[in-house]
Amino acid sequence: MDDVAAAAGVSTATVDRVLNRRKGVRQRTVERVLAAASALGYLGVEDCERLARPRPPNVAFLLPMGRNPYLRLLGEKLRDLAASRLRDGARVRCFFIDSFDAGALAAAIQHHAAWADGLGFLAIDHPLVREAVAAVTAAGKHVATIVSDLSPGTGAAHFGLDNRAAGRTAAYLLGRFCGPAGGSVALVAGSRIYRAHSERETGFLALIEERFPNLRVVGMVEGHDERDRNHRLTAALLDRHPDLAGIYNVGGSSDGIGRALREARRGDRVVFIGHGLTADTRRLLTDGTMDAVINSDPDAVLAAALDWLTRRHLGEAPAAGTAPPITMDIIVRESLPAV
Structure with missing residues (x-):
């Protein structure tokens, strides 16, 4: 590297930066260092061609x-x-x-x-x-x-995802699964400060209004994607709304919602739709507490x-x-x- 630096008229540190494709070296200097390295036999043609290309980000x-x-x-x-x-x-x-x-x-x-x-x-x-x-x-x-x-x-x-389409899809699944009996439905979100959550909510509410007049939306609560908070909010929803027929979890930490449904022994009576195939939603799907997961790989x-x-x-x-x-x-x- 000292010989390459001397031949190219640069410092050894600059040679090191060129060989390791670090930032801060002008393209003209890169070409001079590689030409010197090639002339001295320090690098082969293939390595010089690779190092001459723009560095990865x-x-x-x-x-x-x-x-x-x-x-x-x-x-x-x-x-x-x-x-x-x-x-x-x-x-x-x-x-x-x-x-x-x-x-x-x-x-x-x-x-x-x-x-x-x-x-x-x-x-x-x-x-x-x-x-x-x-x-x-x-x-x-x-x-x-x-x-x-x-x-x-x-x-x-x-x-x-197209998050409005995701919310409409959740509403369609929930409405079809609930059937003609209808009832109350609730949404649990992480927070509306995430545009994904607000767009999913918008899409969900629009399709419920269009297609499922037998379902009454009783509100949106924010659980900040915390399983214990989701658990408390869901338990309160179940107490306040004996006719609760469905829950759409707009955000994450579905295991808190599932725990509240199981404790109330309503896991087989409340349609539960959520997002993200992870270890917790996989368990909830397997035991029947959750009905469907909308996933993006x-x-x-x-x-x-x-x-x-x-x-x-x-x-x-x-x-x-x-x-x-x-x-x-x-x-x-x-x-x-x-x-």
Whole structure:
């Protein structure tokens, strides 16, 4: 490396940066270092060609802390991606931030944009977050939202379900499963500050009104994706509404809702629809407490977001706003995929 540095007229540190494809080296300098390394026989033709290509991006994913099983599953898969990345693949790191805190998310976006070329995160649609996204995209960073989106026009690409369609699908399933007898139905959400949750609620309410006049919506409660809070809220709903015929969990931590249904011995009488195939929803489907799960494959979500961020960094991907929705899977007990 000392010989390459001397031949190229640069420092050994610069040679190290070129060979490890780190940021901060001008393309002209990269070409000079590689030419010297090739002339000295330090690198072969194939290695020089690889190192001459644009370096893969550094990508930071930001996920909310908490016990939401689906988000924890996303975190596990991101850690696996980070550990198994190919030599020429994106360098992925995952960070957890305070849930339901727009200020914390905005600060994390700005902090990690200092080193990352691309950022992926579950969006909170709040002015602080939108301003942070505007600032980092203006600085040349690329932004992808996963699961929950921002308002249009922010410069971020979104990778997740069509959430209004997901809410309408939940309403259709619940209405058909409840049958002509009807009754009261309730919604449990993490928080409406997530656009995904508010869009699912909107779609659900619209289809209930259109198709199922025999069902009476008794309200929306926010459990912040905490299983114990979901348990308490569901127990209260069951006490207040003896005719409760269905529950749609817009967010996560369905096990708290299932526990309340089992304790009240109403698991076989209340139709229960939720999101995300995880260990808890798999158990609830298997024992009959839950009737259907609307799922978006976490591998597909992350792969699509990471592929777009990588290709966008390399100048090969179209601008934001062009990503199609992730495929929506409807899973019941009889169609549970193998673990």
